[in-house]
Amino acid sequence: MKRLFISTLLILTVLSSSCSSDKTTEINGIKLKGDIDVHSAEFIDLPQDNGFVRPGELLEIRAKVTYVDSEGTSATETKDSVETNITQGQHLVSSLDSSLRISPDALSGETITVKTSLPEEDFQIFAVLTVRKNPADYIDPQGIITDFEAIDSLVNKERSLPSDYVPSDLVKLSVPTVLPNPEINQLRKVASDALSELFKAASAEGYSLSARSGYRSYSTQSSLYSSNVANKGIEYAQKYSAQPGHSEHQTGLAIDITASSANNQLTDSFGETPEGMWAAKNAHLFGFIIRYPKGKDSVTGYSYEPWHLRYVGKELAEKIFESGLTMEEWFEN
Ligand SMILES: [Zn+2]
Numbered sequence: 001m002k003r004l005f006i007s008t009l010l011i012l013t014v015l016s017s018s019c020s021s022d023k024t025t026e027i028n029g030i031k032l033k034g035d036i037d038v039h040s041a042e043f044i045d046l047p048q049d050n051g052f053v054r055p056g057e058l059l060e061i062r063a064k065v066t067y068v069d070s071e072g073t074s075a076t077e078t079k080d081s082v083e084t085n086i087t088q089g090q091h092l093v094s095s096l097d098s099s100l101r102i103s104p105d106a107l108s109g110e111t112i113t114v115k116t117s118l119p120e121e122d123f124q125i126f127a128v129l130t131v132r133k134n135p136a137d138y139i140d141p142q143g144i145i146t147d148f149e150a151i152d153s154l155v156n157k158e159r160s161l162p163s164d165y166v167p168s169d170l171v172k173l174s175v176p177t178v179l180p181n182p183e184i185n186q187l188r189k190v191a192s193d194a195l196s197e198l199f200k201a202a203s204a205e206g207y208s209l210s211a212r213s214g215y216r217s218y219s220t221q222s223s224l225y226s227s228n229v230a231n232k233g234i235e236y237a238q239k240y241s242a243q244p245g246h247s248e249h250q251t252g253l254a255i256d257i258t259a260s261s262a263n264n265q266l267t268d269s270f271g272e273t274p275e276g277m278w279a280a281k282n283a284h285l286f287g288f289i290i291r292y293p294k295g296k297d298s299v300t301g302y303s304y305e306p307w308h309l310r311y312v313g314k315e316l317a318e319k320i321f322e323s324g325l326t327m328e329e330w331f332e333n
Contacts (some may be wrong), residue, residue: 046127109130157243172185177210
């Protein structure tokens with residue numbers, strides 16, 4: 001029985017090799033002999049290695065497939081229409097005929113995974129695409145940003161908010177606050193909800209945080225900046241406060257936090273307190289980043305501010321945290 005099985009196998013092997021040796025497949029003028037296999041395949045127009053795509057971008061789905069025969073001869077061809085599945089981030093794309101359109105509302109940091117199966121082979125190609133705006137596309141010639149309502153908008157010394165911009169969805173904070181001014185005890189709803197979650201998680205681990213300054217209107221920032229210039233000089237004012245329109249606090253997405261271990265003040269020492277260290281390690285899990293990290297003055301334009309958190313959404317916060325980059329650098333790299 002065993003011998004019979006072996007001889008059957010031998011005959012089959014001989015048969016199949018004699019059959020396949022007769023067959024040739026011509027690809028791009030190259031003749032491949034016998035059975036051919038896919039050696040490698042990749043998308044032509046999609047960025048490789050976890051590359052970036054822009055909101056609104058149109059991407060062709062074409063694949064470059066290299067085949068190889070039993071003698072090691074290879075040939076490459078381009079397949080124009082390959083069947084594509086979106087296995088992650090379906091809501092961020094619309095699929096046209098053999099192309100993908102990234103939604104104009106896609107937010108920086110969101111991820112799309114594209115999978116293609118080659119029809120004649122059991123071979124799949126994947127591309128993991130990360131959405132990233134080009135901030136240069138969202139600014140007018142006066143340096144005023146046009147995406148001021150977006151949670152991934154980049155505001156800094158070169159990029160200002162319109163002077164009349166007031167977020168429409170400001171809410172009163174539901175976390176402990178330090179100062180009585182009702183204006184600054186507000187954030188946009190999405191950021192306020194995330195801050196409540198952050199404080200709750202901190203509290204569950206024994207860390208008690210408080211909020212000191214959230215939303216700040218253009219006119220409040222204007223008086224703050226003038227009083228800093230008057231009391232402490234222009235150099236100090238430029239280093240620690242923003243000119244009106246240039247403060248992230250006007251977005252309603254930035255919040256200064258502190259703790260009783262830092263006397264509820266905004267000082268560098270907050271970064272060394274158990275509460276400040278907890279926040280630096282965990283803020284991204286709730287969609288916040290430490291916007292002005294230590295040693296990045298020349299990039300952000302600001303000295304280290306361990307207390308200043310900016311809400312950018314969980315996906316982007318996680319990407320920025322993992323990269324170790326500032327918001328400016330993440331958009332550029
Ligand atoms: Zn701040």
